[in-house]
Amino acid sequence: MEILSMKPLRALVILLVILCTSNTVFAQRVIQTLPGLPDKLPNKLETGYIGVGEDEEVQLFYFFFESEGDPEKDPFIFWITGGPGCSGLSVILMEIGTFVIDFPNCTGGPTALKLNEYAWTKSASILFIDQPAGTGYSYSNTLKGYITNDTLSTRLSYDFLRKWLIKHPQYLKNPLYIVGESYSGITLPLIVDEVYKGLEAGDKPTLNIKGYALGNPITDLYQDINERVPYAHGMGLLSEKLYQSAKVHCHGNYKNADPTNTICVNDLEKINQCLAKIYQPHILEPWCDEALWAPKRRDVMSLYPSSVDEIALDFIQPVVTRKKKEWCREDNAFLSHSWANDKAVQKALNVREGTQWVRCNQTLRHSKPGPSGKIPYIKDVPSTIGYHKKFTQTNARVLIFSGDHDLVAPHTSTEKWIESLKVPIKSDWRPWFVDDQIGGYTMQYAQGNYELTYATIKGSGHTNPEFRPKESFALFDRWIREIEL
Structure with a gap:
């Protein structure tokens, strides 16, 4: 949702209050077919809204994909997209979803989709959210709901997870892992910490957390x-x-x-x-x-x-109408906007009518308070290395993985903070393989009931499943099933 000035925003808030006086306005919907996808989905897809905050003024949209394997036993993943302020749908369409954009067949008409050969839903059920308000299809009924920071955003994410599982108690027994990439290196450890503190405090429902995973994480802003x-x-x-x-x-x-x-x-x-x-x-x-x-x-x-x-x-328009006709990595992002803002798509997903999907809400990320009235996302947690250190005293399985050609969050920095945790090495640096080829390199640390696996993905970048889908899935699949790399 674009926040361009205070007056239009107030008008929008009034409209939303009229339309959304109850958090029961939005029913959950199970989806079998989608515009642009020629095949039926091989697994259950449910979408909907969950209200969070004091008065549930923040309405967070979610996509839930049930595992294509054994949903009753397979792990349950709560996916946290980076940004801050990037939609879970962008990860679905371009990285790990059951379906992804089929660029070669996007020839000027509606965005084409295809089933993803390397979908992470083949090994786990995954819950994606658009967080915070103003991201993707999520919104707030009040102006206050758009004002957020790392700490508040993560508390609302924890609130969301608990409420979602109360509505879906059949998944409470599944092993829970919290997974993300990029800026979720800041927000995800805070959510994990909320979960552990909630377990100590006796929060209900009781979450069956087993660990967490991060790809190319921004962990320390310096x-x-x-x-x-x-x-x-x-x-x-x-x-x-x-x-x-x-x-x-x-x-x-x-x-x-x-x-x-x-x-x-x-x-x-x-x-x-x-x-x-x-x-x-x-x-x-x-x-x-x-x-x-x-x-x-x-x-x-x-x-x-x-x-x-x-x-x-x-500005969003079919890729083929732009000057450059050859494929560019970010063309998929333009196609995401086109697909997500298609009225037929939003109707199929049960999105509130009139919503404009924004992949990454740059207003939250970049704007500064001023005459324009734009609302900034406040980065109030400069480092989460201390949280990782704290988790070494818990019962947790951890996976940290890095594409070795990423300049945004260099793997060398990640390796330094992992070493600073001072956890004994269980298995030293060695290659791991996919189809007899080196997929990357890995080493393992262990201390009591805590175990951390670090792995690089050879030739990959910042968002690993986008650049090396086969190797990324192999890494995730082996780790989540507790198979040695």
Whole structure:
């Protein structure tokens, strides 16, 4: 939902209050067919809204896919999309859903879909949400409901999970794992912590949590971003001379460099120039002029150095009508907007009439308070490494995995904070395989009832299932079934 000014927003709130005076307005719906998908779904898909907050003013939309295997026994995954403020539907359509976008068959008509050969729903039931309000199909009945931060967002996610399971008690006995990627490296540990604290406090229902998993997580807003310069050098994107000069004159502090340090500032400007047309989510992929990651300004030390402001919905158009006809990675994002905002699709998904789907609510991510009235998402948790340290004293299975060609959250930074947990090594660095080919490298740590598996996915980027679907599924499937990599 776009938040452009306070007056239009107040009018929208009044309209929503009139339309949504009860949280029972939206019935849950089980779906078997979808526009653009030629086949029937091989598993149960349910969509709906759950009200959270003091007065349930925040209405969070969800997609629930039952496992294609054995729903009564297979693990139950609560998926947390990154961003902050990115829709679970974007992960469904472009990464791990039962169905995904079928780009070759998108020839100017409606967005085509196909069943996903590497859907993670083959091994687990997965619950996706659009969180926070203003993301995807989720909304708030009040202005206050759009004001959020890391801490509040995660409390509402925990509230949502409990309420959903109360309505679906048949899944309470399934092993629960909380899984996400990217910025959920900040929010997901907070949710896990809420679950563990809830168990200690006797919250109902009792959640059968077994662990969590994170892909290419942003875990520390300083360390992960600061690591981009050493990583870019290690991958051959920066010269030895430039890197050593920046390292010496910036004293290893690239993110919070002293603006009066002229030599350091000049070195960082040269680094930005070198990385100006590097596609940060995967450094080997081509730069696309029309990509959603095309910047208004370049700064490798920004959280999302290549992102733009929220795309206006009237800009979304079929890919084939744009100037560049060849496929670009971010074309799938444009197609997602087209499909998700199709009236027939929204009717099939039981979405409130008139809703405009936004893949990633950039208003929440980037805006600043001011005359425009835009509402910012407040990042009030700079690091979650301490939470991971805390979890080493619990009974938990943990998977941390990284694409080794990601410049957004470099795997080298992830490896450093994992080492800082000081958990004994159970199995040292070694390759793991898919079809007799190296899928990546892995090592395992263990302490009491705590076990952490770290794995790289060779040749992958920031959102692993998007870049290496086969290897990503193999990794997830083996880990969730407790099969050695």
